[in-house]
Amino acid sequence: xxxxxxxxxxxxxxxxxxxxxxxxxxxxxxxxxxxxxxxxxxxxxxxxxxxxxxxxxxxxxxxxxxxxxxxxxxxxxxxxxxxxxxxxxxxxxxxxxxxxxxxxxxxxxxxxxxxxxxxxxxxxxxxxxxxxxxxxxxxxxxxxxxxxxxxxxxxxxxxxxxxxxxxxxxxxxxxxxxxxxxxxxxxxxxxxxxxxxxxxxxxxxxxxxxxxxxxxxxxxxxxxxxxxxxxxxxxxxxxxxxxxxxxxxxxxxxxxxxxxxxxxxxxxxxxxxxxxxxxxxxxxxxxxxxxxxxxxxxxxxxxxxxxxxxxxxxxxxxxxxxxxxxxxxxxxxxx
Amino acid sequence: xxxxxxxxxxxxxxxxxxxxxxxxxxxxxxxxxxxxxxxxxxxxxxxxxxxxxxxxxxxxxxxxxxxxxxxxxxxxxxxxxxxxxxxxxxxxxxxxxxxxxxxxxxxxxxxxxxxxxxxxxxxxxxxxxxxxxxxxxxxxxxxxxxxxxxxxxxxxxxxxxxxxxxxxxxxxxxxxxxxxxxxxxxxxxxxxxxxxxxxxxxxxxxxxxxxxxxxxxxxxxxxxxxxxxxxxxxxxxxxxxxxxxxxxxxxxxxxxxxxxxxxxxxxxxxxxxxxxxxxxxxxxxxxxxxxxxxxxxxxxxxxxxx
Numbered sequence: 347x348x349x350x351x352x353x354x355x356x357x358x359x360x361x362x363x364x365x366x367x368x369x370x371x372x373x374x375x376x377x378x379x380x381x382x383x384x385x386x387x388x389x390x391x392x393x394x395x396x397x398x399x400x401x402x403x404x405x406x407x408x409x410x411x412x413x414x415x416x417x418x419x420x421x422x423x424x425x426x427x428x429x430x431x432x433x434x435x436x437x438x439x440x441x442x443x444x445x446x447x448x449x450x451x452x453x454x455x456x457x458x459x460x461x462x463x464x465x466x467x468x469x470x471x472x473x474x475x476x477x478x479x480x481x482x483x484x485x486x487x488x489x490x491x492x493x494x495x496x497x498x499x500x501x502x503x504x505x506x507x508x509x510x511x512x513x514x515x516x517x518x519x520x521x522x523x524x525x526x527x528x529x530x531x532x533x534x535x536x537x538x539x540x541x542x543x544x545x546x547x548x549x550x551x552x553x554x555x556x557x558x559x560x561x562x563x564x565x566x567x568x569x570x571x572x573x574x575x576x577x578x579x580x581x582x583x584x585x586x587x588x589x590x591x592x593x594x595x596x597x598x599x600x601x602x603x604x605x606x607x608x609x610x611x612x613x614x615x616x617x618x619x620x621x622x623x624x625x626x627x628x629x630x631x632x633x634x635x636x637x638x639x640x641x642x643x644x645x646x647x648x649x650x651x652x653x654x655x656x657x658x659x660x661x662x663x664x665x666x667x668x669x670x671x672x673x674x675x676x677x678x679x680x681x
Numbered sequence: 682x683x684x685x686x687x688x689x690x691x692x693x694x695x696x697x698x699x700x701x702x703x704x705x706x707x708x709x710x711x712x713x714x715x716x717x718x719x720x721x722x723x724x725x726x727x728x729x730x731x732x733x734x735x736x737x738x739x740x741x742x743x744x745x746x747x748x749x750x751x752x753x754x755x756x757x758x759x760x761x762x763x764x765x766x767x768x769x770x771x772x773x774x775x776x777x778x779x780x781x782x783x784x785x786x787x788x789x790x791x792x793x794x795x796x797x798x799x800x801x802x803x804x805x806x807x808x809x810x811x812x813x814x815x816x817x818x819x820x821x822x823x824x825x826x827x828x829x830x831x832x833x834x835x836x837x838x839x840x841x842x843x844x845x846x847x848x849x850x851x852x853x854x855x856x857x858x859x860x861x862x863x864x865x866x867x868x869x870x871x872x873x874x875x876x877x878x879x880x881x882x883x884x885x886x887x888x889x890x891x892x893x894x895x896x897x898x899x900x901x902x903x904x905x906x907x908x909x910x911x912x913x914x915x916x917x918x919x920x921x922x923x924x925x926x927x928x929x930x931x932x933x934x935x936x937x938x939x940x941x942x943x944x945x946x947x948x949x950x951x952x953x954x955x956x957x958x959x960x961x962x963x964x965x966x967x968x969x970x971x972x973x974x975x976x977x978x979x980x981x982x983x984x985x986x987x
Contacts (some may be wrong), residue, residue: 374782
C-alpha cells in the first residue's frame with residue numbers, strides 16, 4: 347500500500363463562502379470545457395471578430411480626422427480624387443453624425459449576428475458533452491448534489507460556463523470594439539453618437555447568450571451519454587430549422603421554434619435597419635441610388651420594411667429558455 | 682445521548698412507487714449499520730439524509746435541521762455513493778480538488794487536502810497520476826471515500842462501501858471507518874455484507890419494504906423479537922437423548938436429528954451459553970462439538986425480514 351501515509355488532518359482552515367463555492371463550479375467547468383485545442387481555435391475566431399471590428403472602427407475614425415496619418419497617406423497615394431471623397435465623408439459625418447457614425451456601428455453590429463450564430467452552434471457542439479451530460483453519464487452528479495450547494499447553485503454554475511463562452515462570441519466583440527473604436531476616435535463625441543448602437547448590440551447579444559445558454563444546458567442534460575449530447579445538439583438545430591421553414595406553408599408561429607430565427611427577428615426589431623436606411627435616404631440622397639443599384643430595385647421605397655417585432659421573438663426565446671431550465675432542473679434531480 | 686438523525690412518520694414515494702412509508706426512528710452518534718434487502722428503502726433514506734430527495738410527508742432532521750436545500754448542513758455531511766460515480770477522464774487529485782472547492786475549501790489548500798484524503802483512504806500514490814477511468818472498482822471506492830472525508834464532515838454516509846473490495850481491502854476499509862469514528866465522526870453505513878457490519882457497527886437500523894422494522898443495538902433489537910432463538914448444531918454420542926434432556930428442562934423451542942447430529946433452537950441463548958455445561962451434564966451424553974449455526978446479525982435480519 348501507500349508508502350507515505352501522512353496522518354489525516356481535519357480541515358481547520360477558514361472555509362470560503364457560498365458565492366466562492368458557486369464560482370468554483372464555473373471555474374472548474376470552464377477549465378474542463380476549454381481544454382480542447384479546437385475549441386480554443388474557434389474562440390480565437392470569436393475574439394478575432396472583436397479585433398476586426400475594432401480595426402474597422404479605428405480606420406473609420408482616422409478617415410474622419412483631416413490631419414491623421416491615414417488621411418495623409420491616402421492624399422499622397424490617391425491624389426485629388428481621394429482627397430475629395432474623404433472630405434465628402436468627413437462633411438457628411440459632421441453634418442449627420444447620427445447616421446454616418448451611429449449608422450456605421452449599427453450596420454456592423456447588425457451584420458455581426460451571422461458569424462456569431464454560426465460560431466455559437468459550432469463552439470457549443472465542441473463542449474456541450476462536458477456540461478451536464480458528462481456528470482450524468484459518470485453519475486458524478488449524485489456526489490455534486492450531496493455537496494454544500496443547492497441544485498440551483500449547480501445549475502447556475504453550469505449556466506455561467508456556457509454564458510461566459512458564448513458571451514465571448516456575442517458580447518465581447520461588441521463591447522471591446524466599441525471601446526477601442528471610440529478611444530481611438532478623433533472626437534470624444536463618438537462615444538455619445540455610437541452609444542445607442544452599443545445598447546442595441548448588447549440587447550441582442552445578451553438575449554442571444556442567455557437563451558442559447560439555457561438551450562445548450564437542456565440539450566446536454568437530455569443526453570445520458572456524452573456522445574449523444576453532441577448528436578442531439580446538431581440534429582436539434584437541423585430539425586428546428588426544418589420546422590421553422592414549415593412556417594411558410596403552415597402556422598406562422600412555427601418560425602419561432604428555431605431560436606436563431608427568433609434572434610434574427612429580434613435583431614431586426616432592435617436595430618431597425620429599415621428606418622436607418624430611410625433616414626439615410628432622406629438625408630443623403632446618393633445612398634438611394636447606391637442601395638437601389640445594389641438591390642436591383644428602382645428606389646428604396648420598394649425595399650420592404652422589416653417586419654421585425656420585439657414582442658413575439660422575445661416571448662418565444664423567454665418561453666424556450668424557461669422550458670430549457672425546467673428540463674435541466676428536472677434532469678439533475680435524483681429520482 | 683441525543684440523536685443525530687431523526688425521522689418522524691417519514692414517507693417518500695417515487696410517483697406511485699413506495700420508497701419509504703411512515704418511518705419513525707432515531708440514529709445516535711457512532712457507527713450505525715443500515716440493513717435491509719434490495720428495495721427496502723436504504724438508498725432512498727440515504728438520498729433523503731444527503732438532501733437529494735424531499736420527503737413526500739413526515740419530517741427528517743440531521744443535526745436538528747432539514748437537509749433539503751441546506752448547504753450549511755450538507756457541509757457537515759460526507760457521502761460515498763454506491764455506484765461508480767466518478768469522472769472517468771479526470772485524475773483523482775483533479776477531481777478531488779474540484780469537489781473540495783465545492784465544499785468550501787480555498788483553492789490553494791485543495792491540493793494538500795486531497796492528497797491527505799487519498800492517503801487516508803489508502804490509495805497508493807503511484808496511481809494518483811492515472812485517470813479514474815482506468816481504476817479498478819476497489820480503487821474507485823477508495824477515491825469515493827476520500828471525497829467523502831476530505832472536508833472533515835461530522836457525519837459520513839456510505840452506501841455499500843465494501844462492494845468491489847477484496848477481503849484485505851474490506852478489513853482496511855473497516856479500520857479507516859473505525860479510526861474516523863474514534864476521531865468523533867458519526868458513520869451511517871449500508872451493506873449487504875452483514876458479518877462485516879456486525880464487526881463494525883454498534884447500532885443498526887433494519888428496513889424492509891420501505892418500513893423501519895427495528896433500530897438500536899443488536900441486543901436491543903433481539904429483545905424486540907418475540908420467539909427469538911439461536912440455532913445450535915451439536916455432534917454427540919446420542920443426539921435424541923440429549924434433545925429430550927434439554928427439552929425436559931424447557932431450554933429449547935424444538936430440535937431435529939439429522940445424520941447423527943442434533944440441530945436445536947435455544948429459547949434463551951444468553952442463559953444457555955452461560956450455563957450449557959451444567960444443562961448437558963445430567964444427560965450422560967458425550968459431546969464432540971457444539972456449533973452456533975447462525976451468525977447473530979444474519980439470523981436476526983432473516984428473522985425480521987421473513
